[in-house]
Amino acid sequence: MITLALSKGRIFDETLPLLAAAGIEVLEDPEKSRKLILPTNQEGVRVVLVRATDVPTYVEYGGADIGVTGKDVLIEHGGAGLYQPLDLQIAQCHMAVAAPAGFDYQKAVRQGSRITVATKYTTIARNFFAEKGVHVDLIKLYGSMELAPLTGMADAIVDLVSTGKTLKANNLVEVEHIMDISSRLVVNQAALKLKTAAIRTIIDAFAQAMHQPA
Numbered sequence: 001m002i003t004l005a006l007s008k009g010r011i012f013d014e015t016l017p018l019l020a021a022a023g024i025e026v027l028e029d030p031e032k033s034r035k036l037i038l039p040t041n042q043e044g045v046r047v048v049l050v051r052a053t054d055v056p057t058y059v060e061y062g063g064a065d066i067g068v069t070g071k072d073v074l075i076e077h078g079g080a081g082l083y084q085p086l087d088l089q090i091a092q093c094h095m096a097v098a099a100p101a102g103f104d105y106q107k108a109v110r111q112g113s114r115i116t117v118a119t120k121y122t123t124i125a126r127n128f129f130a131e132k133g134v135h136v137d138l139i140k141l142y143g144s145m146e147l148a149p150l151t152g153m154a155d156a157i158v159d160l161v162s163t164g165k166t167l168k169a170n171n172l173v174e175v176e177h178i179m180d181i182s183s184r185l186v187v188n189q190a191a192l193k194l195k196t197a198a199i200r201t202i203i204d205a206f207a208q209a210m211h212q213p214a
């Protein structure tokens with residue numbers, strides 16, 4: 001049995017066509033079912049639904065053999081014990097620093113001021129500002145980062161951006177592009193050794209599906 005960990009929403013939705021290319025069809029719709037384990041048309045393959053941030057943990061500890069997870073989640077997790085054979089180029093977005101239009105971020109950086117930054121992505125933020133030589137006080141949040149500058153709790157945020165609509169709706173402006181983000185296939189190292197053929201088949205099918213012209 002191969003267990004694949006996915007999170008509901010964009011990762012599940014964007015992984016479906018890759019699964020189809022591997023001949024795997026998920027038999028239930030996660031938006032309609034309350035089940036956390038979904039059967040597929042292949043007796044030897046099942047999907048488990050977990051929180052996006054828990055995907056690397058499930059794969060690391062063998063709760064799942066393989067999983068699909070954002071580069072953001074992977075960096076924050078650390079990636080220990082995970083084989084990362086493929087960048088699937090799905091759930092694309094980028095990590096950015098954003099601030100209210102009234103906050104002169106570039107000036108604060110030039111003057112070497114301390115900046116208070118709210119984020120869910122503390123590892124990415126810490127590394128980015130350390131490399132730039134900017135002194136930051138990080139405030140860890142678990143959601144709705146945009147609110148932090150609006151309430152005066154932080155000068156800026158580090159968050160994911162795709163269309164930019166969320167920043168715009170909250171009067172925030174992107175001031176730094178930190179890195180491009182997409183989702184990766186992650187594999188449990190022990191599972192790769194024990195179930196090589198079955199896992200290789202999936203990796204190869206995904207790789208082939210990705211290289212197909214749109």
Ligand code: PRT
Nearest residue numbers: 009010052070071073091092093160161162163164165166
């Ligand atoms: O939502 P939940 O708290 O359950 O979990 P999650 O946010 O971790 O999961 P999910 O499904 O929202 O995101 C899973 C993965 O999708 C992330 O780890 C990213 O790698 C990737 N991804 C791609 C995104 C986005 N695009 C994205 N736009 N993840 C989050 N967002 C959020 C962003 O944080 C911001 O709040 O969408 C908002 C910005 O979107 P725009 O379009 O307004 O710019």
Ligand code: MG
Nearest residue numbers: 009010052143
């Ligand atoms: Mg989300």
